[in-house]
Amino acid sequence: MGVRLRVPRETADGERRVALVPEIARRLVKAGHDVAVETRAGDASGYPDRLFSEVGARVVASSGELYRDAEVVVRVGMPTRAEIDALPEGTVVVGLLTPHRFLDEVAALAKRRVTAFSLDLIPRITRAQGMDVLSSQATVAGYKAMLIGAERAPKFLPMLTTAAGTIRPAKVLVLGAGVAGLMAIATARRLGAIVEAYDVRRAAGEQVRSLGAKFLELEINAEGQGGYARELTAEEKAKEQEMVARAVAEADVIITTAAIPGRRAPLLVSAAMVARMRPGAVLVDLAAESGGNCELTRPGETVRVGDVTIVGPLHLPSQLAYHASQMFARNVQAFLELLIGKDGRLVTEYTDEILTASLLVTAGEVRHAPTAKLLEGR
């Protein structure tokens, strides 16, 4: 027995990823599943239709045809209203749905009586690491952000000894040393820069140092529940700002990645700090999508403020769509192993803690409590 798995072409602006890549499609076909992919679903990420056909996945001409007999739809982002309306009742949708940003669509999914799992709601426990799309996509974003910073900077990053004299290595500052920040640090180190990093979670210090970077320390520890950061008090914030301001003024490239789940990104770099930045310095604000870590960031834009460049990139994982999709697809495959029983059928009792936590809607109900609350409050 196999499951009918369907993979649409993503339609959101700026989205270039695909939820399943041929390598994973091959494994699923081998396991006895019926895999169909909408034509050109992988074009933007470097996986043309023929690569899917070669591994035994069917390529279908339209989303209407794709959804008609779908059992499970695996996708990157939230479907549009039209796509939701085309889903057969009872279909299971799996994707990085970021429900708090798409409340209308969540309500429509419930009304359509489909079951939706949102991969960003998976608990960050060891057993779930293989399906952690937030980590895999943050890895991509951190790497790409550092490359953007290096590319925009008017300087070499490594130290060079040349016939034209010695070049001093550039200074990179990374604010927020979670998954994306650590990847930005590792990338900057490979490029030969001197790297400093700061995070409110003191536990990040060891990871930062192990990458050969310096960890900036405050006399506080703001590690909250589940390894995430808590919000700082006013006094803590003032001390933090003083230390950050000093580091900002000395950096050539700054990558900001600070985030607190479910809240606006913390403001770490004020306009006054930007005014004291080195001429030619570049700040890449990875938090642009959730409000920005820098006061002057404009999401989706690159702005010049005096001699400083501030980049607010959106859709960073899509800029490295080949590997972002590959990692995403591996995460999806790991999740499907929970969703599909040993008998090759979909499980109907969602008792596993990972399934319970990521279950967004089912049987006409919004099951993720914080999202249900947001919907009620509208």
Ligand SMILES: NC(=O)c1ccc[n+]([C@@H]2O[C@H](COP(=O)([O-])OP(=O)(O)OC[C@H]3O[C@@H](n4cnc5c(N)ncnc54)[C@H](O)[C@@H]3O)[C@@H](O)[C@H]2O)c1
């Ligand atoms: N399965 C697992 O066990 C698992 C998986 C992924 C992540 N984690 C842990 O969770 C941590 C954070 O994950 P993430 O990268 O998704 O986090 P995130 O994207 O929510 O936040 C990025 C970073 O910003 C930091 N931050 C928040 N406020 C800040 C401030 N005011 N100043 C400076 N930094 C600030 C956070 O501490 C975090 O490290 C990871 O480093 C890791 O230790 C565990």
